[in-house]
Amino acid sequence: MTSVELKNLLQDLAASGDGRVDVDEQQLIARIRARRRRRGALTAAVAASTVVVVAAGAYAVRPNDGIDRPPVAVTPTAKAAPAPRFGELCGKPFTAKLPAQSPLQLTVPSKVLARQLHQPFGSASTLLTNTSDSQIDLTSATAVWGILVKDDVVVAVTPGMNQAARGMRLAAGKSEGYTADIALVDCRTIKAGGDLSTGRSIGPGTYQLYVQLDLIVHAPSDPAPATTRQWTTVESGPWSVELE
Amino acid sequence: MADWEAAFKELLAVRGSALRSYAYLLTGESAAAADLVQDALLRVFTRLRVRGDVEQLEGYVRRAMLNQYVDGRRRASLWRAKRHLLVDPPAHHDEDHAVADEVRQALAVLSPKQRACVVLRYYEDLPVLEIAEQLGCAEGTVKRHLADARTKLAAQLGTTEESIR
Numbered sequence: 001m002t003s004v005e006l007k008n009l010l011q012d013l014a015a016s017g018d019g020r021v022d023v024d025e026q027q028l029i030a031r032i033r034a035r036r037r038r039r040g041a042l043t044a045a046v047a048a049s050t051v052v053v054v055a056a057g058a059y060a061v062r063p064n065d066g067i068d069r070p071p072v073a074v075t076p077t078a079k080a081a082p083a084p085r086f087g088e089l090c091g092k093p094f095t096a097k098l099p100a101q102s103p104l105q106l107t108v109p110s111k112v113l114a115r116q117l118h119q120p121f122g123s124a125s126t127l128l129t130n131t132s133d134s135q136i137d138l139t140s141a142t143a144v145w146g147i148l149v150k151d152d153v154v155v156a157v158t159p160g161m162n163q164a165a166r167g168m169r170l171a172a173g174k175s176e177g178y179t180a181d182i183a184l185v186d187c188r189t190i191k192a193g194g195d196l197s198t199g200r201s202i203g204p205g206t207y208q209l210y211v212q213l214d215l216i217v218h219a220p221s222d223p224a225p226a227t228t229r230q231w232t233t234v235e236s237g238p239w240s241v242e243l244e
Numbered sequence: 245m246a247d248w249e250a251a252f253k254e255l256l257a258v259r260g261s262a263l264r265s266y267a268y269l270l271t272g273e274s275a276a277a278a279d280l281v282q283d284a285l286l287r288v289f290t291r292l293r294v295r296g297d298v299e300q301l302e303g304y305v306r307r308a309m310l311n312q313y314v315d316g317r318r319r320a321s322l323w324r325a326k327r328h329l330l331v332d333p334p335a336h337h338d339e340d341h342a343v344a345d346e347v348r349q350a351l352a353v354l355s356p357k358q359r360a361c362v363v364l365r366y367y368e369d370l371p372v373l374e375i376a377e378q379l380g381c382a383e384g385t386v387k388r389h390l391a392d393a394r395t396k397l398a399a400q401l402g403t404t405e406e407s408i409r
Contacts, residue, residue, distance in 0.1 A: 003366060006397070009347045010269060010367040017268020018261050021277040025256055028282055029249060035290040036248070 034119075089147055089154045090187035098210060100236045103132035104170075106144070106213050108180075108239040113148075113209065115184065115244065120196055122184045122243060126211050128234070129175040140215035142166045146180035149208040149238065156202055157187050180211050184243070204244055210237030251301060252289050259302045266306060269363050270313045272348050284308035310364075310378060314356045350400035358393040361386055 100107055106128050113122040126144045130136050148156040158181055170176060185199035212235040256263075263284075267277035288304045351359055357379065364375045372390075376383045397403075 007366050007369075010363065013347050013351075014265035014269045014367065017274065017277060018265045020274035021264035021268050021281065022274070023256070023260065023264065023278055023281050023285075025253075028285055029252065032248070032252070032286055032289045035286070 090157050092154055093152055094147070094149050094154045094210070095152050096210075096237075098235050098237045101234050103130060104136065104138075104215070104217070104234050105129045105131050106211055106234045106236045108209060108211060108236070108241070111239075111241055113182070113207065113241045113243045116181075120184050120201065121181045124180045124182070124209060124211070124239075124241060126178045126180055126213075127175040128170070128178060128213060128215075130170040130172055133172045135169055135171045137167075137169050137218040138215050139167045139218070140178075140213055142178075144178045144180035145212040145214075146182045147210050148182055148202070148241075148243075149210065150202075150205070155186050155188070155207075156182050156184060159183050159196070178213060180209075182209075202243070204242075206240060206242055208238035209241045211235060211239070248289055251298070252285070255298050255301050255305070256285075258298050263302070263305060263309070266363075267309055269351075269367060270309065270360065272352055280309050280312060281305075283312055287312075307378065310360060314360050314379065346401065350397050353396050353400055354393050355389075357381075358389045358396070361389040362393045362397070365390055 106126055108124055108126050110125045113124050115122050124144075124146060128140070143158075145158045147154050147158070168176060183196055183199075184202050185196050186202050187199065190196060190199035212233055214233055216232065263281050264277065267280040268274065271277045271280055284305045287308045288301065351362070354362065360379060361375055364370045364378065365372070370378070372383050372386050376386045379386065
């Protein structure tokens with residue numbers, strides 16, 4: 001057998017393999033899209049961590065934001081919430097008490113951090129509640145940021161997200177649900193570039209969960225588009241959650 | 245549609261068949277070949293910036309496939325995870341398929357690096373120097389792999405080693 005004959009045989013074998021190798025293009029596109037989204041977002045979060053760490057003191061929605069006055073229409077045109085402070089806390093000691101605020105309270109009714117199927121994420125359900133006796137118009141991020149604390153140190157965070165804004169009118173006493181997705185990877189072990197697969201998974205157990213939601217409360221006297229208004233934050237914690 | 249997605253679809257439309265064939269030659273198993281192609285595409289297109297034309301992208305994907313294939317640990321773990329799913333390939337009775345099976349079985353006795361060298365040398369027509377660059381080893385190492393592979397293939401295919409230089 002000559003090398004030419006071997007080449008021909010290899011070509012025949014390669015041709016026979018083409019029909020046998022099944023590549024699911026659509027499924028692959030979905031996987032790539034998800035990975036690019038996570039990777040890009042986490043890269044942004046890592047970049048944001050170089051910014052000054054803001055102290056985690058309590059702060060509230062400004063009390064004079066017009067909640068006693070007639071509401072105006074919400075303009076959900078904002079594209080992005082401000083950089084998350086929680087994302088900057090990876091690996092840092094964190095023992096703050098962040099009591100639920102007023103008039104907008106962010107709470108975590110569930111005590112379980114549910115693992116997502118086929119993804120290294122855990123999800124916690126949160127509720128944003130209007131505790132005042134007036135309706136509130138607001139624009140918020142579409143998801144809640146969260147951190148997990150173990151032994152007083154932040155060990156896992158919500159990776160950065162590219163999310164649109166969401167406008168709503170929250171009647172007095174009513175609540176709106178949000179989800180906090182947290183990467184179940186020890187954020188201290190993720191290598192530069194933000195690829196979650198480079199980090200070590202965090203194990204089952206009890207963690208302290210802190211949650212944070214970026215939003216804009218609309219003042220009727222100043223019905224500027226959301227894009228020009230200042231974002232503020234409601235947050236709470238610690239909430240004791242169990243990761244199975 | 246994002247730029248990467250358009251590039252991805254164009255690559256699969258234009259060169260998908262060649263990539264699948266290449267993977268099949270390297271692995272010899274349809275399931276493992278599918279994994280190899282998909283993992284390589286995933287790796288290349290997950291990068292935030294996908295630039296280049298189809299030819300360049302194909303080069304990246306082929307390189308990723310080669311790296312993954314010769315990575316013994318990955319190969320071993322894939323095999324452990326999936327060997328229970330594999331069945332014996334069907335026996336072929338026509339002459340062409342019988343020969344293809346014979347070649348496939350002959351390639352199966354080679355080590356991953358020997359096999360990669362054979363595929364790159366005799367199927368891709370790459371010179372030894374370029375094979376060495378792709379595998380990240382010395383030219384002498386490639387020559388040794390090729391010599392060892394030729395000896396094994398000659399024994400398997402019932403021919404002489406000298407005839408396939």
